[in-house]
Amino acid sequence: MLVRTGKHHALIVTDATIMALGLTRELERQLTAHGVAYSIFDEVVPNPTIANVEAARERYLANNCDAIIAFGGGSVMDCAKVCGARIVRPRKPVKRMRGILRVLLPLPTLIAVPTTAGTGSETTLAAVITDGETHYKYPINDFCLIPHYAVLDYRTTIGLPAAITATTGMDALVHAVEAYIGRSTTKETRSRAIEAVSLIHRYLLRAYRDGSDAEARKHMLRAAYCAGIAFTKSYVGYVHAVAHSLGGQYGIAHGLANAVLLPHFLDVYGSSCQRRLADLARRAGVVVRNADDARAAAQFIAWVREMNAAMDIPTTLPGIRDEDIPLMAKRADAEGNPLYPVPRLMDARELERMYHLVQEREPAPAVRTMRAAREIQPVRRSPIHLASRTVRIARVAAHRAARRARRRIRAHR
Numbered sequence: 001m002l003v004r005t006g007k008h009h010a011l012i013v014t015d016a017t018i019m020a021l022g023l024t025r026e027l028e029r030q031l032t033a034h035g036v037a038y039s040i041f042d043e044v045v046p047n048p049t050i051a052n053v054e055a056a057r058e059r060y061l062a063n064n065c066d067a068i069i070a071f072g073g074g075s076v077m078d079c080a081k082v083c084g085a086r087i088v089r090p091r092k093p094v095k096r097m098r099g100i101l102r103v104l105l106p107l108p109t110l111i112a113v114p115t116t117a118g119t120g121s122e123t124t125l126a127a128v129i130t131d132g133e134t135h136y137k138y139p140i141n142d143f144c145l146i147p148h149y150a151v152l153d154y155r156t157t158i159g160l161p162a163a164i165t166a167t168t169g170m171d172a173l174v175h176a177v178e179a180y181i182g183r184s185t186t187k188e189t190r191s192r193a194i195e196a197v198s199l200i201h202r203y204l205l206r207a208y209r210d211g212s213d214a215e216a217r218k219h220m221l222r223a224a225y226c227a228g229i230a231f232t233k234s235y236v237g238y239v240h241a242v243a244h245s246l247g248g249q250y251g252i253a254h255g256l257a258n259a260v261l262l263p264h265f266l267d268v269y270g271s272s273c274q275r276r277l278a279d280l281a282r283r284a285g286v287v288v289r290n291a292d293d294a295r296a297a298a299q300f301i302a303w304v305r306e307m308n309a310a311m312d313i314p315t316t317l318p319g320i321r322d323e324d325i326p327l328m329a330k331r332a333d334a335e336g337n338p339l340y341p342v343p344r345l346m347d348a349r350e351l352e353r354m355y356h357l358v359q360e361r362e363p364a365p366a367v368r369t370m371r372a373a374r375e376i377q378p379v380r381r382s383p384i385h386l387a388s389r390t391v392r393i394a395r396v397a398a399h400r401a402a403r404r405a406r407r408r409i410r411a412h413r
């Protein structure tokens with residue numbers, strides 16, 4: 001493809017682990033065999049930073065590159081996307097790309113090769129970047145960030161350690177669930193989300209238990225891709241908004257935060273997502289077809305908890321400090337509303353409770369979980385906790401404006 005389109009020098013964006021494992025060797029051999037020169041940028045860190053993006057961009061410019069190959073997980077792909085955005089927008093700093101439609105120019109040729117089966121970044125319009133100075137992690141959403149080509153080769157995921165297989169696979173599940181239960185779905189996004197959940201239901205544990213199970217790896221790569229298609233048009237929700245704030249603040253792995261948070265949010269959403277969640281559970285084969293909504297939704301949430309437990313994913317997250325929670329909740333609130341079509345709006349105060357629910361602290365986890373469950377009760381009884389009627393009206397108006405923006409994005413695609 002690079003030869004056909006006359007490209008002469010590609011920048012391979014990757015990370016140090018992937019390089020150490022020698023995963024890019026075959027790609028490098030093929031580029032050399034076809035007369036395409038390449039340079040490598042392998043400094044991407046998990047929860048990639050603005051500094052990563054700028055360093056990759058410098059490498060691209062210094063070597064006079066004309067294409068980018070992102071070879072890695074979501075961190076690598078997101079860094080490569082924003083590197084491309086900075087190349088076409090040299091005067092616009094990453095900070096000013098936060099939000100929707102802030103890049104708006106075609107990127108240099110971008111090929112994405114995912115090596116985790118989770119983020120779906122190879123097909124999404126999103127890139128999530130952390131400001132290393134402020135620890136603010138935020139999404140940049142623009143349809144020009146969708147890679148021109150995605151190469152799904154399960155062999156790149158065969159060596160993925162079990163723990164990363166688990167958390168990245170659960171990330172894909174969260175994408176499909178948040179896209180499906182949100183208020184901005186299409187027939188296509190619903191169908192992709194169902195396909196993703198059905199594949200994850202059948203193959204994630206298999207891939208976790210036996211990393212060399214080629215069939216399971218192949219289907220998980222497909223699941224992550226389908227979930228990516230679902231959420232790139234139908235968006236994610238508060239699970240992601242909170243997970244991003246935790247990733248930015250403490251470097252907590254994205255999939256881990258999502259996996260731990262998902263059952264809590266599904267509990268708290270309660271009736272606002274019950275019908276859609278039940279529908280997804282039945283269609284994806286997670287519960288029997290004739291289960292009523294209440295039973296199907298409850299069984300789905302129980303299944304998520306069982307999956308976490310079966311793959312040794314904890315029920316809490318370490319290192320969350322009380323004093324950081326208000327700022328993280330504020331950031332999650334700003335990300336979720338108006339951007340995401342969540343089942344129901346929550347404000348920063350209500351989101352603060354979600355951090356406490358997953359906060360690792362003494363006493364023992366069982367006691368903590370019961371206490372947290374009691375604390376969340378009032379939220380379930382009261383549908384929307386907002387400071388005043390005026391604030392609520394403003395928030396709903398912002399939410400509607402975002403819905404219009406989302407329609408614009410869909411129309412573009």
Ligand SMILES: NC(=O)c1ccc[n+]([C@@H]2O[C@H](COP(=O)([O-])OP(=O)(O)OC[C@H]3O[C@@H](n4cnc5c(N)ncnc54)[C@H](O)[C@@H]3O)[C@@H](O)[C@H]2O)c1
Nearest residue numbers: 017046047073074075115116119121124126127128160254
């Ligand atoms: N753009 C999007 O649409 C989107 C969606 C979801 C998440 N994200 C972002 O993606 C990032 C997370 O990406 P991720 O979950 O893929 O993890 P990651 O890219 O951070 O990788 C996690 C770890 O796995 C290692 N690794 C990757 N592939 C490997 C392989 N084949 N074998 C062995 N080790 C391997 C990496 O070196 C790294 O240490 C987060 O920053 C998250 O916010 C983006």
Ligand SMILES: [Zn+2]
Nearest residue numbers: 119171175254
């Ligand atoms: Zn995600």
